[in-house]
Amino acid sequence: MSLAPLPHAPAARAGFVRGFLSVPSAAIALAVFVAMSAAAFLAPWIAPQDPYDLMQVDIMDNLLRPGERAWSGMTHWLGTDGQGRDMLSAMLYGLRISLIVGILSGLIALAIGTLVGLVAAFRGGWVDAVLMRIVDLQLSFPTILVALILLVILGRGVDKIIIALVVVQWAYFARTVRGVALVESARDYVEAARGLRLGSLRILFLHVLPNCLPTMLVVATIQMAQAISLEATLSFLGVGLPPTRPSLGLLIANGFNYLQSGRWWISVLPGVVLLVLIVSVNVLGDRMRDVLNPHLGR
Amino acid sequence: MLEFILRRVAQAVLVLFVMTLLVFFGVHVIGNPVYIFASSECTRECLNDIIANLGLDRPIWEQYWLFLGNLLQGDLGRSFTHGVPAMSLIWQRFPATLELATAALVLALAAGLPLGLYAGLRPDSPVSKAIMGFSMLGFSVPIFWIGLILILTFSVRLGWLPAIGRGQLVEVLGVRVSFLTLDGLRHLAMPSFTLSLIMMSMVIRLTRAGMREVLHTDYIRFARANGIRESRVIGVHAMKNILIPVVTVLGMEFASVIAFAVVTESIFSWPGVGKMLIDAIAVLDRPLIVAYLIFVVVMFVTLNLLVDILYSVLDPRVRVGGRTR
Numbered sequence: 001m002s003l004a005p006l007p008h009a010p011a012a013r014a015g016f017v018r019g020f021l022s023v024p025s026a027a028i029a030l031a032v033f034v035a036m037s038a039a040a041f042l043a044p045w046i047a048p049q050d051p052y053d054l055m056q057v058d059i060m061d062n063l064l065r066p067g068e069r070a071w072s073g074m075t076h077w078l079g080t081d082g083q084g085r086d087m088l089s090a091m092l093y094g095l096r097i098s099l100i101v102g103i104l105s106g107l108i109a110l111a112i113g114t115l116v117g118l119v120a121a122f123r124g125g126w127v128d129a130v131l132m133r134i135v136d137l138q139l140s141f142p143t144i145l146v147a148l149i150l151l152v153i154l155g156r157g158v159d160k161i162i163i164a165l166v167v168v169q170w171a172y173f174a175r176t177v178r179g180v181a182l183v184e185s186a187r188d189y190v191e192a193a194r195g196l197r198l199g200s201l202r203i204l205f206l207h208v209l210p211n212c213l214p215t216m217l218v219v220a221t222i223q224m225a226q227a228i229s230l231e232a233t234l235s236f237l238g239v240g241l242p243p244t245r246p247s248l249g250l251l252i253a254n255g256f257n258y259l260q261s262g263r264w265w266i267s268v269l270p271g272v273v274l275l276v277l278i279v280s281v282n283v284l285g286d287r288m289r290d291v292l293n294p295h296l297g298r
Numbered sequence: 299m300l301e302f303i304l305r306r307v308a309q310a311v312l313v314l315f316v317m318t319l320l321v322f323f324g325v326h327v328i329g330n331p332v333y334i335f336a337s338s339e340c341t342r343e344c345l346n347d348i349i350a351n352l353g354l355d356r357p358i359w360e361q362y363w364l365f366l367g368n369l370l371q372g373d374l375g376r377s378f379t380h381g382v383p384a385m386s387l388i389w390q391r392f393p394a395t396l397e398l399a400t401a402a403l404v405l406a407l408a409a410g411l412p413l414g415l416y417a418g419l420r421p422d423s424p425v426s427k428a429i430m431g432f433s434m435l436g437f438s439v440p441i442f443w444i445g446l447i448l449i450l451t452f453s454v455r456l457g458w459l460p461a462i463g464r465g466q467l468v469e470v471l472g473v474r475v476s477f478l479t480l481d482g483l484r485h486l487a488m489p490s491f492t493l494s495l496i497m498m499s500m501v502i503r504l505t506r507a508g509m510r511e512v513l514h515t516d517y518i519r520f521a522r523a524n525g526i527r528e529s530r531v532i533g534v535h536a537m538k539n540i541l542i543p544v545v546t547v548l549g550m551e552f553a554s555v556i557a558f559a560v561v562t563e564s565i566f567s568w569p570g571v572g573k574m575l576i577d578a579i580a581v582l583d584r585p586l587i588v589a590y591l592i593f594v595v596v597m598f599v600t601l602n603l604l605v606d607i608l609y610s611v612l613d614p615r616v617r618v619g620g621r622t623r
Binding site: 137140141142144145148149152153225229230232233236237238239249252256259260264267268271274275278279282286 | 313321324325434435437438439440441442443446447449450453454461553554557558560561564565575576579580587591594595598602
């Protein structure tokens with residue numbers, strides 16, 4: 001019995017890519033996202049300055065307007081912040097942290113949620129009932145509040161905010177995967193696999209799971225946008241990341257204090273980057289849903 | 299029916315109990331409040347005095363029982379920093395949050411319904427595409443960022459609207475509100491718009507989806523065949539059915555709008571419970587944090603319970619437990 005279910009044959013996959021990119025907004029969003037990820041990944045090499053290295057940051061250069069030259073003769077194309085950090089560099093590093101937090105928390109939540117969802121769908125009975133009651137309970141509280149409470153208890157830190165984001169996200173994955181797995185389990189190919197006396201774990205992970213992947217991919221993309229947005233919000237409120245490792249949200253928060261005095265670039269520029277990132281991920285998710293699963297409406 | 303309600307109430311009580319455990323022990327881990335009160339020359343003795351005063355010398359289980367007992371009497375302890383009962387602070391601040399959330403709700407309906415109707419009636423027009431794009435932005439853009447841009451545009455650049463506070467207040471039935479004065483309205487405009495965006499996007503999407511579904515039903519066709527004016531067909535006959543999901547979702551969302559007010563209130567320094575929570579977190583005012591969380595949890599559980607019971611009254615199928623299917 002081959003592992004690959006029918007829709008994942010090479011021809012269908014080529015059709016998927018072409019179908020995905022046939023809408024201009026999706027192609028642009030993909031290009032933007034890839035460019036931003038590359039810039040974030042390469043930040044240590046392409047940023048004009050290491051914003052965490054106090055030797056390179058001069059407080060005398062603080063609050064320079066975009067395009068102004070510093071004492072050292074370096075031109076700060078996007079200005080500097082209150083501590084004299086080069087905004088372009090700070091934003092590249094900030095983008096890096098925002099992306100890492102968004103992707104890591106999304107992947108961990110996806111793994112946990114998938115496991116819970118599959119178990120609930122396959123075992124049924126009281127296991128299913130208990131797990132879904134927990135999911136219901138969790139989803140009935142707004143994400144921001146749960147994350148806020150967790151971070152108050154855990155404190156600040158990259159690892160802590162990832163934990164908080166995983167806790168608020170896993171339930172979405174669990175519910176979605178359970179729904180899809182229930183539908184898939186009723187299909188003929190599962191019946192056939194059972195007829196062949198394949199083990200239930202094998203059926204679950206090698207036959208049912210691959211068919212849940214398209215839906216999981218859509219939910220994962222949209223959740224990633226949510227995670228980035230939530231992290232930025234929490235950091236803005238001052239409970240997310242430590243000031244030594246500013247993400248985009250923290251950069252915006254730092255600039256907020258200068259906004260009233262007309263120094264707009266410190267908060268607006270990272271804000272624009274955050275906005276473009278979130279919107280492009282959302283466009284990708286929307287497009288993916290249209291291509292992979294036309295029935296999954298909002 | 300009675301059995302269903304009793305079962306749901308029992309569940310709600312269980313959830314509340316578990317939440318008090320989580321909140322109490324969770325918040326107990328953070329910080330040491332003793333140091334907030336201790337001056338720098340405080341000796342061992344005076345530290346012990348403070349600890350005894352705050353009741354922190356007792357075993358944690360005893361502290362929890364005391365907390366639970368007081369909770370049942372509506373007493374959530376005294377705020378460390380304000381020195382007054384935490385609950386009274388919440389009741390004092392809550393009207394501001396409620397006003398903000400209500401204004402956001404009204405705004406979401408007033409703008410969202412017409413926009414959603416238009417997008418549903420002319421799904422292919424460029425204006426509809428723009429409306430849907432706007433609703434996607436409303437869903438995905440963090441609201442603190444929108445608040446920031448509003449402040450930059452309308453307060454810093456144009457100087458039209460004030461960026462912080464509630465403005466001039468008027469007392470109505472013992473509650474101070476700002477929406478009845480011009481100054482208050484100007485203060486309310488930006489925070490309420492910021493808070494309403496998520497709801498507005500939701501109303502737009504629901505109305506549009508409802509409109510497109512309803513337009514193909516028989517009763518709309520018969521209404522048209524009867525020669526009823528189009529405005530009445532849309533405004534009365536179609537609207538009635540569209541409003542059901544909109545009202546349901548908004549009812550369930552209202553509590554989370556109050557939770558999201560945390561963000562809006564801290565941007566615009568709106569003196570509600572959300573701003574109070576962030577301030578309390580900054581100084582680790584444990585009783586105040588606990589009181590806010592318990593307050594919100596009770597609100598959520600009660601609202602969910604009411605929605606569930608209301609549903610079971612309207613739709614008997616729910617009662618036999620088909621909800622999660």
